[in-house]
Amino acid sequence: MLITYLLLLMSGNSIRFLRPDDYEILLSMKIICIGRNYVEHAKELNNPLPEEPIFFMKSENALLPKRHPFYIPDFTKDLHYECELVLKICKLGKHIPEKFADTYFDEIGIGIDFTARDLQQKCKDKGLPWEMAKSWDFSAPVGKFLPKSHFDKLDSIDFSLTKNMEVVQKGNSSLMIFSFSTIIAYVSRFVTLKQGDLIFTGTPAGVGPVKSGDLLEAYIADLKLLSLKVS
Numbered sequence: 001m002l003i004t005y006l007l008l009l010m011s012g013n014s015i016r017f018l019r020p021d022d023y024e025i026l027l028s029m030k031i032i033c034i035g036r037n038y039v040e041h042a043k044e045l046n047n048p049l050p051e052e053p054i055f056f057m058k059s060e061n062a063l064l065p066k067r068h069p070f071y072i073p074d075f076t077k078d079l080h081y082e083c084e085l086v087l088k089i090c091k092l093g094k095h096i097p098e099k100f101a102d103t104y105f106d107e108i109g110i111g112i113d114f115t116a117r118d119l120q121q122k123c124k125d126k127g128l129p130w131e132m133a134k135s136w137d138f139s140a141p142v143g144k145f146l147p148k149s150h151f152d153k154l155d156s157i158d159f160s161l162t163k164n165m166e167v168v169q170k171g172n173s174s175l176m177i178f179s180f181s182t183i184i185a186y187v188s189r190f191v192t193l194k195q196g197d198l199i200f201t202g203t204p205a206g207v208g209p210v211k212s213g214d215l216l217e218a219y220i221a222d223l224k225l226l227s228l229k230v231s
């Protein structure tokens, strides 16, 4: 990967040596999230259906470390879960052709794109970016990942979220407006994808609030891959 990245740096008009900052870039990862990728979810929030993928970023601080407690932050009174299939990127890519895009991820997992819905609504009303509602520390718990080879068909993956043992969200990758491959091809036009990056692929309908004491459990098919107690 390092050699590929060196070649990338040399492929522009000028050649430059790696700087310490570049090493940090190589070691870090990012979280890319797709918005409004399920028709019924777009409708439940009164959003128009997108003609092209909508994406935003969560910082790497958003990743909830394993065994770290999850606390409701004090700046929101309306914290929502959004359960999503998550792709783990396995190699460096820029301007990835859609027909090769599925070779750029090797694992699929499940995560929660926690959203301070009250702050997001304020941002949307003012036409401002969403980061304060989406990208705060520990806003992106992810569960165990499964190898891509686990799945017979990538375009028919069932997943679900329960809250206090009751199913609140059910989705299937066949219902995505934009497929995994379309998302990767589109995002990589703007942002170089790197090994370890995560892509949250959008949430189905049924998003809703959490309160202290709630237990969220996320499944791919009938495998429980994430369990989270809200504090």
Ligand code: MG
Pocket: 033, 034, 035, 082, 084, 113, 200, 202, 203
């Ligand atoms: Mg989301």
